[in-house]
Amino acid sequence: MSDRTSSFGPAWDDDDLDRFDAEAVPQDVDPDFTGDDEVDTLLVTVTNPHATVSTTARLNGRVVTVELAPAVTSWSEAQLADEIVVLATLARKQALAAQHSFTAALMQQLGHDPAATRGLLVRELGLPSPTDVLAEKARIFATRYQDDD
Numbered sequence: 001m002s003d004r005t006s007s008f009g010p011a012w013d014d015d016d017l018d019r020f021d022a023e024a025v026p027q028d029v030d031p032d033f034t035g036d037d038e039v040d041t042l043l044v045t046v047t048n049p050h051a052t053v054s055t056t057a058r059l060n061g062r063v064v065t066v067e068l069a070p071a072v073t074s075w076s077e078a079q080l081a082d083e084i085v086v087l088a089t090l091a092r093k094q095a096l097a098a099q100h101s102f103t104a105a106l107m108q109q110l111g112h113d114p115a116a117t118r119g120l121l122v123r124e125l126g127l128p129s130p131t132d133v134l135a136e137k138a139r140i141f142a143t144r145y146q147d148d149d
Contacts, residue, residue, distance in 0.1 A: 042059045055067075
């Protein structure tokens with residue numbers, strides 16, 4: 001074997017690598033591209049009517065934030081925990097319903113039957129329908145906050 005050859009083929013020197021890097025960079029790069037590694041993420045937030053507790057979930061249903069107003073300091077620990085669990089559950093379900101909605105729209109554009117797609121998304125993938133989640137949210141808000149004016 002020569003000094004420029006390895007068992008995997010020819011060895012590369014710095015000049016070869018520089019030339020490779022220069023050729024790999026596209027010449028029509030978008031001038032507005034900043035190179036940031038940030039990815040926009042769709043989030044769903046559910047807030048109680050008094051705006052004292054808000055929960056935010058990602059599209060995959062994972063709750064990422066819980067925001068509390070100063071007024072919750074007068075609540076008991078059990079009350080606060082219950083409120084967070086209810087709103088986090090709703091945020092999770094709403095996020096999954098958004099995922100259902102996006103997937104159903106995509107599948108319809110691809111020519112799939114809407115009824116079969118709905119069945120697949122609900123039964124097989126566990127993604128609740130937006131209609132069901134909105135009905136559940138309305139029911140919970142109507143019963144849980146009915147005496148709050």
